[in-house]
Amino acid sequence: MADGMDPTLDQFRAETRAWLQENCPASMRTPQVEDETVWGGRKEKFKNPDSKLWLERMAAKGWTAPTWPKAYGGGGLTKEENLILQQELKRIKARPALNSFGLWMLGPVLLEYANEEQKQKFLPDIVNGKIRWCQGYSEPGAGSDLAGLQTKCEDKGDHWLVNGQKVWTSYADQADWIFCLVRTDTSKKHEGISFLLFDMESEGVEARPIKLISGSSPFCETFFNDVKVPKDHLVGRLNGGWEIAKRLLQYERSNISATGFGADRAGTPPLHERAKEYVGTDASGKLLDPDLRMRLADLAMDDKAFKLTVARMAEQSKAGEEVGHTASIVKYAAAKLNQKKTEMTVETLGYQGLGWEGEGFTDLELASNKAMLRAKANSIEGGTSEVNLNVIAKRVLGLKEHKG
Amino acid sequence: MTFVLTEEQNMLKEAAQDFMSEQLSLTHFRKQRNAGANGKDPESWGAMAEMGWYGVLVPEEFGGSEFGYVGMGQVLEAQGRTLASSPLLQTAMVGVSALVLGGTDAQKSTVLPKIAEGKITTALAVDEHAHHAPANVAMTAEAAGGGYTLTGKKVFVPNGHFADLFIIAARTSGSAGDTDGITLFMVPRDTDGLTIGELSTLDYHGAANLELNGVVVPAADVLGEVGGGFALLDAVLDRGRIGAAAELLGLSVAAFEMTHEYLQTRKQFGQLIGSFQSLQHRAAIMFSEIEQTRSCVAGALAALDEGRDDVAQMASLAKAKASHLAHLVTNETIQMHGGIGMTDEHDAGFFIKRARVVEAMFGGEGFHKERYASLLGF
Numbered sequence: 015m016a017d018g019m020d021p022t023l024d025q026f027r028a029e030t031r032a033w034l035q036e037n038c039p040a041s042m043r044t045p046q047v048e049d050e051t052v053w054g055g056r057k058e059k060f061k062n063p064d065s066k067l068w069l070e071r072m073a074a075k076g077w078t079a080p081t082w083p084k085a086y087g088g089g090g091l092t093k094e095e096n097l098i099l100q101q102e103l104k105r106i107k108a109r110p111a112l113n114s115f116g117l118w119m120l121g122p123v124l125l126e127y128a129n130e131e132q133k134q135k136f137l138p139d140i141v142n143g144k145i146r147w148c149q150g151y152s153e154p155g156a157g158s159d160l161a162g163l164q165t166k167c168e169d170k171g172d173h174w175l176v177n178g179q180k181v182w183t184s185y186a187d188q189a190d191w192i193f194c195l196v197r198t199d200t201s202k203k204h205e206g207i208s209f210l211l212f213d214m215e216s217e218g219v220e221a222r223p224i225k226l227i228s229g230s231s232p233f234c235e236t237f238f239n240d241v242k243v244p245k246d247h248l249v250g251r252l253n254g255g256w257e258i259a260k261r262l263l264q265y266e267r268s269n270i271s272a273t274g275f276g277a278d279r280a281g282t283p284p285l286h287e288r289a290k291e292y293v294g295t296d297a298s299g300k301l302l303d304p305d306l307r308m309r310l311a312d313l314a315m316d317d318k319a320f321k322l323t324v325a326r327m328a329e330q331s332k333a334g335e336e337v338g339h340t341a342s343i344v345k346y347a348a349a350k351l352n353q354k355k356t357e358m359t360v361e362t363l364g365y366q367g368l369g370w371e372g373e374g375f376t377d378l379e380l381a382s383n384k385a386m387l388r389a390k391a392n393s394i395e396g397g398t399s400e401v402n403l404n405v406i407a408k409r410v411l412g413l414k415e416h417k418g
Numbered sequence: 419m420t421f422v423l424t425e426e427q428n429m430l431k432e433a434a435q436d437f438m439s440e441q442l443s444l445t446h447f448r449k450q451r452n453a454g455a456n457g458k459d460p461e462s463w464g465a466m467a468e469m470g471w472y473g474v475l476v477p478e479e480f481g482g483s484e485f486g487y488v489g490m491g492q493v494l495e496a497q498g499r500t501l502a503s504s505p506l507l508q509t510a511m512v513g514v515s516a517l518v519l520g521g522t523d524a525q526k527s528t529v530l531p532k533i534a535e536g537k538i539t540t541a542l543a544v545d546e547h548a549h550h551a552p553a554n555v556a557m558t559a560e561a562a563g564g565g566y567t568l569t570g571k572k573v574f575v576p577n578g579h580f581a582d583l584f585i586i587a588a589r590t591s592g593s594a595g596d597t598d599g600i601t602l603f604m605v606p607r608d609t610d611g612l613t614i615g616e617l618s619t620l621d622y623h624g625a626a627n628l629e630l631n632g633v634v635v636p637a638a639d640v641l642g643e644v645g646g647g648f649a650l651l652d653a654v655l656d657r658g659r660i661g662a663a664a665e666l667l668g669l670s671v672a673a674f675e676m677t678h679e680y681l682q683t684r685k686q687f688g689q690l691i692g693s694f695q696s697l698q699h700r701a702a703i704m705f706s707e708i709e710q711t712r713s714c715v716a717g718a719l720a721a722l723d724e725g726r727d728d729v730a731q732m733a734s735l736a737k738a739k740a741s742h743l744a745h746l747v748t749n750e751t752i753q754m755h756g757g758i759g760m761t762d763e764h765d766a767g768f769f770i771k772r773a774r775v776v777e778a779m780f781g782g783e784g785f786h787k788e789r790y791a792s793l794l795g796f
Contacts, residue, residue: 284794287796289796290796299795300792300796311788312787314791314794315790319711319713322714326716330422343706343709346702403698404698404699406702406706407695407699413681413701415693
């Protein structure tokens with residue numbers, strides 16, 4: 015709704031602007047620095063003390079989860095009010111107060127599937143960033159075929175007993191709690207899965223970081239050895255977890271669609287600008303490498319097409335139009351785009367893109383090949399590109415399953 | 419709203435789709451082809467005039483509905499779906515834009531009402547060689563007796579084989595390749611010294627080569643600024659590029675739908691070929707490309723209506739993406755249909771033939787990538 019059409023919204027905007035002016039610390043209005051990103055939880059160190067203040071103030075208003083009900087710590091804002099809040103945050107270039115799988119993935123399914131007691135127990139600590147969650151989905155034998163998962167969960171009368179192993183658990187070593195898919199019935203596949211929540215400090219839980227080709231360790235192998243979980247920590251129906259799991263994946267993928275994998279590092283100029291420095295230009299300002307120039311134009315076009323598609327989807331969705339078919343392509347397109355972008359960055363930087371650490375390279379140059387390597391996972395995580403193409407073919411295009 | 423159609427735009431879209439599928443279907447197109455019409459179909463064009471489509475971009479004071487580019491794009495996309503040959507793109511989008519952007523009041527009031535009523539058609543004559551290169555104009559326009567004398571040639575002018583009025587880019591100063599020194603002229607078809615060579619083209623829509631030998635044009639028929647016509651020409655071409663992109667989008671969607679249908683009916687090895695993963699993935703990739711190209715075309719049309727300053731970039735983006743899409747989809751259409759797609763009897767061939775012509779029209783993928791890089795300053 016345009017400004018001026020609804021006086022209460024105008025007032026909300028004015029109040030929000032004034033509050034942000036007063037409460038958003040100056041350093042939180044500068045471009046995000048990687049190691050100052052706030053994920054919350056018991057282990058959060060708040061490298062920049064302003065980020066702690068910013069989180070506390072935003073959480074007190076419920077604005078880390080603006081549209082969640084106030085009863086669970088959320089902001090209780092309408093869609094229109096939230097849009098204004100986001101616009102005002104963007105206007106002052108505010109950093110996100112909190113990044114969190116709890117906000118992006120778990121919270122929305124708890125609101126939909128959890129009982130009242132569970133909502134009261136878990137949602138407020140997601141909003142205020144006190145508890146950091148990780149996602150226990152993939153297993154060594156259940157990647158693309160996620161429903162093949164084997165982590166066993168037995169009913170021991172007064173508690174559940176969990177045994178098994180998860181892998182690719184993002185930041186399991188940093189997280190406080192896990193939302194976990196477990197097998198509660200071995201006689202069925204999809205209908206034998208339940209959605210369980212438990213504390214990573216429980217006895218028998220061990221998370222071991224996996225070192226990746228990029229040198230970083232964002233993922234863990236996570237082991238469960240006779241982990242006892244209270245009975246009331248199962249969400250939804252017993253053996254009804256697959257539906258919740260799929261719904262959560264929708265939130266995961268739509269979160270990717272909102273940002274793209276290629277969330278450009280704030281303040282970094284577009285690649286074709288940086289290319290001028292590394293490749294050189296002729297008298298008319300054209301890049302000296304004509305082949306690279308054309309491929310950078312191609313990349314710029316792909317980037318623009320993707321951004322327009324996300325914008326189109328958001329606008330149509332807001333207008334109440336069905337956008338599921340567009341959403342289905344976003345994860346696939348985002349992965350492809352980010353891989354192309356990070357590859358071309360390394361190529362454009364030439365020798366300066368090939369340093370691993372230490373002297374002789376800027377931070378940005380050192381980060382380029384890590385980003386390229388990290389991006390290889392974009393077409394694997396959250397559903398491989400091949401699985402995504404299967405989903406488009408079957409669910410959107412209605413093509414039949416192959417027999418035998 | 420940039421991407422959500424208004425109720426009126428939706429109604430126009432539906433009316434256009436209904437009209438095209440009923441009166442200008444692929445069956446009709448085949449009949450025209452078989453009769454050797456070379457893209458000329460006055461009866462259908464009269465019916466389009468009654469629908470008011472030539473006046474979609476014409477200001478109300480000159481007899482149009484001034485409905486905007488997003489609306490025009492819906493009609494062109496619908497036309498692209500059935501490969502219909504009509505003056506909509508060249509006259510109602512390109513010709514009207516040239517008059518609206520560059521015409522004097524006298525020129526507008528003389529020409530625009532006739533276009534809106536469907537009484538005359540126009541053709542833009544720019545290129546002189548095998549590739550689109552709007553600054554590469556060598557045709558001379560010498561000042562003489564209060565007017566100009568035009569001499570030179572133009573090639574592959576869309577709709578040139580039937581247009582009543584030509585808008586011709588010629589050079590009043592400088593040399594081929596300079597953007598300075600280009601001027602646009604309006605030249606009626608029956609002008610002395612203008613020879614029109616009708617071309618029979620791959621897409622059965624036809625076109626024309628023009629020879630101008632001392633064609634006299636009065637000063638009153640100069641469109642826009644003398645010697646400073648390139649900016650106007652480029653702006654007019656951008657409208658053509660965006661319109662052509664909308665047609666290519668419609669063409670691609672229709673070819674994809676036909677292929678999608680075939681995947682769900684054709685059986686081999688005892689099953690539907692659409693159940694084979696290698697074909698499923700390629701169909702899904704085409705779908706992904708269609709969705710993203712649609713965003714570009716819709717964004718470009720909206721940029722025109724909103725009068726944004728990134729029209730040139732959006733035009734190159736839309737035309738490059740749509741050309742790429744049409745190329746991909748028409749090739750896959752034949753491959754997925756197998757042998758039947760190679761036969762003249764099947765419509766697959768019509769799609770690839772029309773696609774190749776519109777891909778090249780107003781610059782292909784390569785031209786627009788190069789232009790996009792220049793517009794972004796690298």
